[in-house]
Amino acid sequence: MKNFEYVRPASVSDAVAAAAVPGSAYLASGTNLLDLMKGGISRPDRLVDVTRLPGLDRIEHLADGGIRIGALVRNADLAHDPDFAKSCPAVAEALLSGASPQLRNAATVGGNLLQRTRCGYFYDTASACNKREPGTGCDARHGENRLHAVLGWSEACIATHPSDFCVPLVALDAVVEIEGRAGRREIALEALYRLPGDTPERENVLEPGDLIVALRLPPAVRTFSAHARYLKVRERTSYAFAMISAAAGLRIEAGKIRDARLALGGVAAKPWRARPAEDILAGASADAATFRRAAEAALADAKPSGDNLFKIELAKRIIVRALTLAAVGTPARMSALPGSPFASVSGVLHDA
Amino acid sequence: MNLSISLTVNGVRRDVELSDPRVTLLDLLRERLDLTGTKKGCDRGQCGACTVLVDGRRINSCLALAISHDGAGILTIEGVARGDQLHPVQAAFIAHDGFQCGFCTPGQIMSAIGLIEEAQAGDDPERIRECMSGNLCRCGAYAGITEAVLDAQQSLATANQRRSA
Structure with a gap:
């Protein structure tokens, strides 16, 4: 690991000023950043430790019915907050389907939003990677790419965004509050991320010094609480990144879907909101035919970036499954294997 | 910046002068405090061999910078038994x-x-x-x-x- 200067500012404004210096990076828990630094993928000159900044570790229930989550709230604390889990069950399920208990105890909300892709070529400093070293090419494009993107990719980069948490968040219109050199601003989480185009090294719209201080969910999230699921297919049941995931939320009245939210993970460089599918679902009957039409619409623009044509059909089936489970209703208790399509009756072996 | 930190490890206060901000909590426990019960497996947060409790919560000590944990209470495997009585x-x-x-x-x-x-x-x-x-x-x-x-x-x-x- 390259050496670095370590600073621990006492206020948000001091942190922003310190991190605006070129070569700086924010350090929260470091579960992703230290891994990247050990591998030589990230080589910051200066770490600005934000873990002691005051007031960023709270979950607030706002007067208008919205929820505001400080950027330093740990993933496990958010997932296990009873009020939050009841209001946003698909978000809690997504959090608990990701990483390991040790990592969830450490990892923060802000860090989760800004974690880097797990593309193997990005991590391998001997490989060409336009994201890590702009202009060097993309070894993933004709390499081992069965898990890579099927939506929104470019010849320059076919990496996917790794977060589970962000998938239901974009479905629920989450907003991020950002403190920067010009003061406070906010932006829809979906608009935080950029698609790769010709500049895959620019993953989001943040400027030097910008610090995510909080995440906000609008009051409307509660209208989906009764019918919300997160479903995630991975290569092993626990402690693995998504091959494909789907967050589904439905508002059902008298057997009809009044409103729907759908987003996909593991398919693109950003958590992918499937608005054409939502338009089909709204006003339709909650049945298999509707769900399949919605799934077809969600993947209408998909194309394989390599040996991953199978992901397109897999994504459609996961969408149908997630919508079917959401229509049945949010389970009273979190599944023993959160997000797993193989989850069975609690305590019963799923391979039996 | 001053690189000296103070930790409470298995109930005992330990003051440590770090040579370098890159030292992980895992390496500090093993190399500086001679608490080698905590193991270094992958050193990348994947295997869990380095798990310790920090302020009562289990985390991967390989992915924690020691300098960032100034003032924390650490419990390692050496601190769980009471004398000869196993946890x-x-x-x-x-x-x-x-x-x-x-x-x-x-x-x-x-x-x-x-x-x-x-x-x-x-x-x-x-x-x-x-x-x-x-x-x-x-x-x-x-x-x-x-x-x-x-x-x-x-x-x-x-x-x-x-x-x-």
Whole structure:
């Protein structure tokens, strides 16, 4: 690991000023950043430790019915907050389907939003990677790419965004509050991320010094609480990144879907909101035919970036499954294997 | 910046002057404090052998910068027994053959202590397995580990009931 200067500012404004210096990076828990630094993928000159900044570790229930989550709230604390889990069950399920208990105890909300892709070529400093070293090419494009993107990719980069948490968040219109050199601003989480185009090294719209201080969910999230699921297919049941995931939320009245939210993970460089599918679902009957039409619409623009044509059909089936489970209703208790399509009756072996 | 930190490790205050901000909590425990019970497996947060409790929560010490944890309370495998009396989780790992080579065991035991404290799994083996998924065992002692965690959780609950009765 390259050496670095370590600073621990006492206020948000001091942190922003310190991190605006070129070569700086924010350090929260470091579960992703230290891994990247050990591998030589990230080589910051200066770490600005934000873990002691005051007031960023709270979950607030706002007067208008919205929820505001400080950027330093740990993933496990958010997932296990009873009020939050009841209001946003698909978000809690997504959090608990990701990483390991040790990592969830450490990892923060802000860090989760800004974690880097797990593309193997990005991590391998001997490989060409336009994201890590702009202009060097993309070894993933004709390499081992069965898990890579099927939506929104470019010849320059076919990496996917790794977060589970962000998938239901974009479905629920989450907003991020950002403190920067010009003061406070906010932006829809979906608009935080950029698609790769010709500049895959620019993953989001943040400027030097910008610090995510909080995440906000609008009051409307509660209208989906009764019918919300997160479903995630991975290569092993626990402690693995998504091959494909789907967050589904439905508002059902008298057997009809009044409103729907759908987003996909593991398919693109950003958590992918499937608005054409939502338009089909709204006003339709909650049945298999509707769900399949919605799934077809969600993947209408998909194309394989390599040996991953199978992901397109897999994504459609996961969408149908997630919508079917959401229509049945949010389970009273979190599944023993959160997000797993193989989850069975609690305590019963799923391979039996 | 001053690189001296103060930690409470297994109940004892330790003041350490770091040579370098890159030192992880894991390397500090092993190389500076000679607490080599905490193991360095992958050093990348994937195997769980380095699991310790920081302020009561289990984390991967390989992915924690020591300098960032100034003032924290750390519990390692060396601090869980009371003299010759094993911690109930340690005793349960022996009773249920929860290990073979033993390399992952300190991390497994610290993770299990954290899991029981978190109280999310109940007595469901499926939930115990899921909540232990951050600890790999290359000998494949998983069946014994799951039994040990369930047993230790039960004996700790019984002991707590007796204490509060």
